Amino acid sequence: MYTGAASCAPCTSSVPGGGEGHDHLIRKIANFSSLSVQEVSRLREVGGKTETFGRGEDIVKGERPRKVFVMTEGFAIRYRLLEDGRRQILTFLIPGDLCDLHVFLLQSMDHSIAALTPTKVVAVETRDIVSMVFQHPRITAALWWAMLQEEAILRERIVALGRRAAEERIAYLLCELFWRLEAVGEIKGGSYVLPLTQEQLGDALGLTPSYVNRVLGKLRVQDVIDFGKDRLEIRDVKRLTQVAGFDGSYLHFTPPPEEMRRYFESMEEGAPEDAA
Amino acid sequence: MYTGAASCAPCTSSVPGGGEGHDHLIRKIANFSSLSVQEVSRLREVGGKTETFGRGEDIVKGERPRKVFVMTEGFAIRYRLLEDGRRQILTFLIPGDLCDLHVFLLQSMDHSIAALTPTKVVAVETRDIVSMVFQHPRITAALWWAMLQEEAILRERIVALGRRAAEERIAYLLCELFWRLEAVGEIKGGSYVLPLTQEQLGDALGLTPSYVNRVLGKLRVQDVIDFGKDRLEIRDVKRLTQVAGFDGSYLHFTPPPEEMRRYFESMEEGAPEDAA
DNA sequence: CGGATCGTTGATCCTGCTCAAAGCCAGTGG
DNA sequence: CCACTGGCTTTGAGCAGGATCAACGATCCG
Numbered sequence: 001m002y003t004g005a006a007s008c009a010p011c012t013s014s015v016p017g018g019g020e021g022h023d024h025l026i027r028k029i030a031n032f033s034s035l036s037v038q039e040v041s042r043l044r045e046v047g048g049k050t051e052t053f054g055r056g057e058d059i060v061k062g063e064r065p066r067k068v069f070v071m072t073e074g075f076a077i078r079y080r081l082l083e084d085g086r087r088q089i090l091t092f093l094i095p096g097d098l099c100d101l102h103v104f105l106l107q108s109m110d111h112s113i114a115a116l117t118p119t120k121v122v123a124v125e126t127r128d129i130v131s132m133v134f135q136h137p138r139i140t141a142a143l144w145w146a147m148l149q150e151e152a153i154l155r156e157r158i159v160a161l162g163r164r165a166a167e168e169r170i171a172y173l174l175c176e177l178f179w180r181l182e183a184v185g186e187i188k189g190g191s192y193v194l195p196l197t198q199e200q201l202g203d204a205l206g207l208t209p210s211y212v213n214r215v216l217g218k219l220r221v222q223d224v225i226d227f228g229k230d231r232l233e234i235r236d237v238k239r240l241t242q243v244a245g246f247d248g249s250y251l252h253f254t255p256p257p258e259e260m261r262r263y264f265e266s267m268e269e270g271a272p273e274d275a276a
Numbered sequence: 277m278y279t280g281a282a283s284c285a286p287c288t289s290s291v292p293g294g295g296e297g298h299d300h301l302i303r304k305i306a307n308f309s310s311l312s313v314q315e316v317s318r319l320r321e322v323g324g325k326t327e328t329f330g331r332g333e334d335i336v337k338g339e340r341p342r343k344v345f346v347m348t349e350g351f352a353i354r355y356r357l358l359e360d361g362r363r364q365i366l367t368f369l370i371p372g373d374l375c376d377l378h379v380f381l382l383q384s385m386d387h388s389i390a391a392l393t394p395t396k397v398v399a400v401e402t403r404d405i406v407s408m409v410f411q412h413p414r415i416t417a418a419l420w421w422a423m424l425q426e427e428a429i430l431r432e433r434i435v436a437l438g439r440r441a442a443e444e445r446i447a448y449l450l451c452e453l454f455w456r457l458e459a460v461g462e463i464k465g466g467s468y469v470l471p472l473t474q475e476q477l478g479d480a481l482g483l484t485p486s487y488v489n490r491v492l493g494k495l496r497v498q499d500v501i502d503f504g505k506d507r508l509e510i511r512d513v514k515r516l517t518q519v520a521g522f523d524g525s526y527l528h529f530t531p532p533p534e535e536m537r538r539y540f541e542s543m544e545e546g547a548p549e550d551a552a
Numbered sequence: 553c554g555g556a557t558c559g560t561t562g563a564t565c566c567t568g569c570t571c572a573a574a575g576c577c578a579g580t581g582g
Numbered sequence: 583c584c585a586c587t588g589g590c591t592t593t594g595a596g597c598a599g600g601a602t603c604a605a606c607g608a609t610c611c612g
Contacts, residue, residue, distance in 0.1 A: 080435050082521065088435040102420045104536055110428055110526040127539065134410065144378045147423070152386055154430040159356050159364040161437035162482030166568065197590065206438030211568055213592060228591095245358065250386040260380055263403065442600070473558065487600055489560060504559090505609095 021047055021122065024096030024184040025070055029142045031183050031253040033261065039139055046132055048123040053115040060099065060113040067123045069099030074119025075195050079203070080111040089204035091153060092177065096184040098146055101129070117195045141264045145252070152250045161206050164245070167215050169205045171244035174225065174232060179248050191233040219243070297323055297398065300372030300460040301346055305418045307459050307529040309537065315415055322408055324399040329391040336375065336389040343399045345375030350395025351471050355479070356387040365480035367429060368453065372460040374422055377405070393471045417536075421528070428526045437482050440521070443491050445481045447520035450501065450508060455524050467509040495519070 021044050029035065035043070050072065053059050059069065059076060076093040090111060093099065099113065104126040133140045153176070160169045174194075181192050198216065199209040207215075219225050224240050226233040234240055255261065297320050305311065311319070326348065329335050335345065335352060352369040366387060369375065375389065380402040409416045429452070436445045450470075457468050474492065475485040483491075495501050500516050502509040510516055531537065 078431075080431070082435070082439060086439045088438045090431050090434055102424060105417060105421050105424060105532045106528050107530045107533060108525065110528075111431065126536075130539070134413070137410070141381060145381050148378060148381060151427055151430065154427065154434065155354075155356070155366050155387065157434050158366055158430065158437060159358070161434060162364045162480075163358060163362045199590080204438075208569055209590090210570085210592085214568090217592075249384065252382050252386075254383050256381045257383060260402075263406070475558080484601055485558090486560085486602080490600090493560080 022070055022072070022096075024072065024094075024186075025098070026096075028096040028184050029146070032145050033138070033142055033255060035138060035142065039136060042132065042136060043139060046124055046128050048125060048128075050120050050122050053119045053121070055115060055117055058112055058114050059119065059121065060109060063108060066104065067126060068101055068104070068129050069121040069123055071095050071097045071099065072120045072122055075116045075193070076113055076119050077116060077200070077204075078111055078113050087203045088206070089200060091150070091157075092204070094177075094180060094184065095186065097150075098143070101143060101147055116200070137264045141256070141260075145256070149252055152252065156250050166205070166207055166211060167218070168244055169207070170201065170212065170215050171219070171224075171240050172246055173201070173205060174227075174234070175241055175244045175246040175248070176251075177232075178234065178237075179251055179253070183251075183253055190235070190237070191231055193230060194227065194232040195230040298346055298348070298372075300348065300370075300462075301374070302372075304372040304460050305422070308421050309414070309418055309531060311414060311418065315412060318408065318412060319415060322400055322404050324401060324404075326396050326398050329395045329397070331391060331393055334388055334390045335395065335397060336385060339384060342380065343402060344377055344380070344405050345397040345399055347371050347373045347375065348396045348398055351392045351469070352389055352395050353392060353476070353480075354387055354389050363479045364482070365476060367426070367433075368480070370453075370456060370460065371462065373426075374419070377419060377423055392476070417532070421532070425528055428528065432526050442481070442483055442487060443494070444520055445483070446477065446488065446491050447495070447500075447516050448522055449477070449481060450510070451517055451520050451522040451524070452527075453508075454510065454513075455527055455529070459527075459529055466511070466513070467507055469506060470503065470508040471506040 026035070026040055026043060048067070051069075053074075053076075071093050073095055078090040078093065080088050080090060082088075093113065099121065100109075103109065133143070156172075156176070160172050164172060177194065178187065178192065181187050186192060197209075198212045201207075202209050202212045205212070216225075216227050219240075220227070222239070224234075224236050224243065226235060240246075302311070302316055302319060324343070327345075329350075329352075347369050349371055354366040354369065356364050356366060358364075369389065375397065376385075379385065409419070432448075432452070436448050440448065453470065454463065454468065457463050462468060473485075474488045477483075478485050478488045481488070492501075492503050495516075496503070498515070500510075500512050500519065502511060516522075
């Protein structure tokens, strides 16, 4: 069994095992379930060519999606533009995130994805994903989990936008990114790479750049965080968490219920019917 | 082939075929893909006992989810409470909606679901869903699609909360519900059942009850809508759409790309590998 | 009839927006 | 090495969309 780095607590060791492939993804999944060595290598071999995008470049435009992307390096956003130029950033994509696990069913994307920094993605053929899904229940479960997490993140954003004040929102987002980056081993000490302008932060949180600036300033003066030059330093995690009212349980970095694990394992060897 | 009511345009005929089971679900799916008669009956037989909930009752509390629910009747909300009592409504559930297609993977729910009106749901065993998924690729595709749609709705809500003004948000939500109800045949003429208080509307849109009231008043005076007594009457769809800046394409009531359809159909008869 | 819940309206306040100008780089070109 | 530029941050002054609070009507229901 490959268990990877299964803790939620700080941990900065690098991922074991070979190439540059899906290490972040595998590591992220390891927070949730343990895949067998076989499964891990099956996952690894599901790779297409690596594609590279420059800062600001669109990874997926509005049109019909063809492939699934796995982020392997960089920082990207999903976003939507309104006709009058208003922009809303929907999510941030970090290494290990799946771009569009099943959008191939759709006629068109309802939003775009752009790289904020030089970004690498592995493009996987839809067909490879689908056949893997039908062959490896445990991998399927892991991918489902990733989708669930993604959805939970969206819901949490809704809560933030609907019911939290500016300061809370900002603190919340910073907490969330901390946990997510943590889960793929991208946290060094108390800080992480955050290649965002204040305007982009605002576009994610429904705020204007100047106001974001003021709030950041306030948090800096209070020595809670220091956000500058593409890097966020968290000076006081406790305070930040508290300001945010953050509770990370929605990220579900926690193994699934025991029976479910068993159930998926039992499907591994054929007969899906005879589950305990 | 069962094609059901596959149009997006107004249509009020009732769903053909037997019992009270998953008719709304099947009808909704029919907007997107056509299932065979076999598949439809397979779907129909995946039913557990029907459970009933009264107005205001919780359907799913915070705890560990065990089953998948399919809404067959009524109107419900997913919501989250913050510690200080603030509430955010995340989504509205209408007949044909799946409650929690794969949350069984999680240790705990991060939000709750409550009935706004007397509501019926069919509780399906997780295991039945999972085995159906592995046996019927086309059904799987349909369920995936439903999940995608759900996610798109969440994203669109984020856009609304982040970047739209109060009036736009309200109009937007009303448009969305119109389309969704339309897709399951719950629109009569220009109006639909909307058993919401203004406070609940506010909780969904990040607004206070009084302000919701003012905006509704304004829209009523302008003869765009009339919202009263658990029913919304749309007086001027064009104006409403325009006020909202609504574009329904994110709901993806549109068949999937041809090759994908073929691909899933090809998997129907065994060998997942030999796709065109 | 009394009580609850919900809708309506007004007065007032404040969070966060707008607009504008000035500083601060990092990169570029001379 | 300097000047210039363009993006980003910082700060200020003023404004407004929507919040708050409070009171009063409806309506429903036992």
